Amino acid sequence: MIKKLSEDISSYLKDASNLIGFADIVYIPESKEEAQELIRSLYVDGTPITVSGSGTGLTGSRVPNGGVVISTExxxxxxxxxxxxxxxxxxxxxxxxxxxxxxxxxxxxxxxxxxxxxxxxxxxxxxxxxxxxxxxxxxxxxxxxxxxxxxxxxxxxxxxxxxxxxxxxxxxxxxxxxxxxxxxxxxxxxxxxxxxxxxxxxxxxxxxxxxxxxxxxxxxxxxxxxxKEEVLLGGIVFFDNYKRLLQFVDEVRTISKTKSDGSIEARLIEFFDENSLNLLRKFYHEIPKSAKGAIWFEQESIEESMDIDIDNWWKIIAEYSSLADETWFAQNDIEHRKLAEFRHKLPSEVYEVIGKGSSAKIGTDMAVPTEFFDDYFWEYLRLLNQANVQYVLFGHIGNCHLHANMFPKNDEETTRSRYVYDTMISKALEVKGTISAEHGVGKLKKQYFHKMYSKEVLDYFVSIKSLFDPKNQFGKGNLF
Ligand SMILES: Cc1cc2nc3c(=O)[nH]c(=O)nc-3n(C[C@H](O)[C@H](O)[C@H](O)COP(=O)(O)OP(=O)(O)OC[C@H]3O[C@@H](n4cnc5c(N)ncnc54)[C@H](O)[C@@H]3O)c2cc1C
Structure with a gap:
């Protein structure tokens, strides 16, 4: 039977962005028939509906703006x-x-x-x-x-x-x-x-x-x-400077995408800046002291060619990193889990930091075309350091998509962090990149979304929304 909550619903009124909304009732259907019946009945009065998943979104998109919440749990x-x-x-x-x-x-x-x-x-x-x-x-x-x-x-x-x-x-x-x-x-x-x-x-x-x-x-x-892959090869490669790290990424990205010499084919390439490594050092004492940045990679392989694949990765790592000997390689489930947890630990540690001392995290999610990435990266660093705010820069460097998470401690720092955010958004748009590569727009990034597209395009989007949802019930306050 469908559950109906009207008290103790505070956990449904927020998501991981910390935005807080309001709603009258939370419905928790047990079957699609119940969900359908409910939605049909809400159509009569045009009641706003916010669909709620796990609430891990970072843009407030499942945060209700009145009406009811329907949870899929x-x-x-x-x-x-x-x-x-x-x-x-x-x-x-x-x-x-x-x-x-x-x-x-x-x-x-x-x-x-x-x-x-x-x-x-x-x-x-x-x-x-x-x-x-x-x-x-x-x-x-x-x-x-x-x-x-x-x-x-x-x-x-x-x-x-x-x-x-x-x-x-x-x-x-x-x-x-x-x-x-x-x-x-x-x-x-x-x-x-x-x-x-x-x-x-x-x-x-x-x-x-x-x-x-x-x-x-x-x-x-x-x-x-x-x-599922037969075997997986992975590693975390440390660098003592960003220039060589970027050259390494460029080489790995190019070979993997064009399969130009068939030697390596990464399925992921992830970046950690020096501040990220510093945040992680308390859990991982083995991070080399002189490391200023790191790359996590993975490649699918088969038993017979594993040694050759390791050898090929080793050659390219040795060519670009003076800390090649410190590379953490992973070849079995336990070792892979360790590397994945290393990556996973970063955003969770970031949330710890917010809890202790920072008023709110300001996190970016832009991506730019490959040919503009290196300039974009250096500009990120320049502005972040100039802002003099605690930050980490990390993420999906293979896709030219990094997250800069800034932790302002007061209004002045917030203003300086916002300046970095706005400037980097403009720079991404100048080179035909995106304001959001994976988190979406939700309620928090609307001003940037409206900067990204012309009025004509936004009106077109609104007409599509009206076709399917003529009473503007679903996801009220998202996107538009
Ligand atoms: C630490 C951390 C790391 C993250 N890393 C990543 C990452 O690597 N990549 C990434 O893409 N995101 C990442 N996110 C963001 C978030 O996890 C994703 O956006 C995720 O897809 C949201 O899923 P959810 O179930 O929590 O959705 P919710 O937050 O509950 O909802 C998100 C949106 O989906 C809508 N929705 C949910 N279910 C339905 C449905 N059945 N029908 C219609 N609409 C629905 C909601 O209305 C809302 O608009 C991260 C978040 C955190 C906190």
Missing amino acids: RLTAMSFDETTNLLTVEPGVVFRDVNTFLEQYSRFLPPNPTEWLCSIGGAVSTNASGSRTFKYGAMREWVHSLEVILSNGETVTISSETINNSTYSVVSQNGEEFSFKLFSVPIPTTKHAAGYFVSPSMRTTDLFVGSEGTLGFIQSITLKTLP
Whole structure:
């Protein structure tokens, strides 16, 4: 039976961004039929609906702006079809549980957001990504089909077929057609998670992936999976200067993407700056004293070629890093877990820091095209150091996507941090990058989203939203 809470709902009124909202009631359906019935009844009065996943979002997008919250936490069914290798999940399934579940079939779901406790519904709705996006792309690439309950309570099944007549069209279970003309929107070619994905040759699912709870309630998700790698090689490479680190990344990125000499093929390339390493030193005394930065890489391999792969990585590491001998290599599950935890520890330690002394974290999420990345990186460092605020710079360097997390301690520091944020947003937009590569826009990044797109594009997005949600019920306050 559906649960209805009107007291003790404070945990549903916030997310990891610390924004706090308000709502009258939280509904927790146990089945999609209950969710559908509820949404149909809310349509009558046009009650605002905020869909809630795990609440790990960083932009306030699941923070309600009045009306009701519908939580997906009890919608957790999961099934795997061994003929098609497709995984079908209800939206409340926690991301970490998916790969645990898939292990029995020796398969895995490639995207891996650092926050393993996010829900699959949330991950699809924000087009989440993570470290392995370097090789495999974001959630969008892995969605095979979706079932969505629209605001009038009707269900649409959405496939990932490519559209070839520039008209977007889906038909609901009672035969109602929702269609609109597709225009070319200047979507950045970088990793990107800000606003609707629309293009004349898109897949039908693309519109709903990354729509941040604004178009309907995603009630079922079918995902593509891949065979689990036979063996995995990984490592954390330390550098005593950023110049050589950037050259190393550039080389690894180029060889991996173009497979130019076939020697290495990274599936992830992640960066830690000197401040990140300093934050982690209290847990990892073995971090070399002279290390100013580090790169975590992983490559899938097979038993027979493992030694050759190690050798190839070793050659390139030795060429670029004077701390090559200090590299932490990982070849078995325990060693890999240690490296993944090292990466995972950083954002959680960052939250510890906020709790102790900083008023609020200001975190960036921009990505820029590869050819502009090195200049962007140096500008980041220059402005961050000039701001004289505690910070860490880390993240998905393979995708030219770093997070600068700043921890201002007073109003003046907040102003200086905001200046860094705004300037780096402008610089990303100047080179056709994105204001958000993976966290989305939500309620907190609207001003930048509105800077990124012209009024014409924003009006077009609003018209799409109105088609599916004419009473503006879903995700009120997100994006627009
Ligand atoms: C420490 C930390 C690390 C993180 N690392 C990453 C990372 O590496 N990569 C990354 O991409 N993100 C990362 N995030 C951000 C966050 O984890 C992701 O955005 C995640 O996808 C949110 O999932 P959730 O279930 O918590 O969604 P919520 O926060 O609950 O909701 C997010 C949005 O999805 C909508 N939504 C949820 N379920 C549905 C549904 N069934 N139907 C329609 N709309 C729905 C909500 O309405 C809301 O708009 C990180 C966050 C933290 C705190």
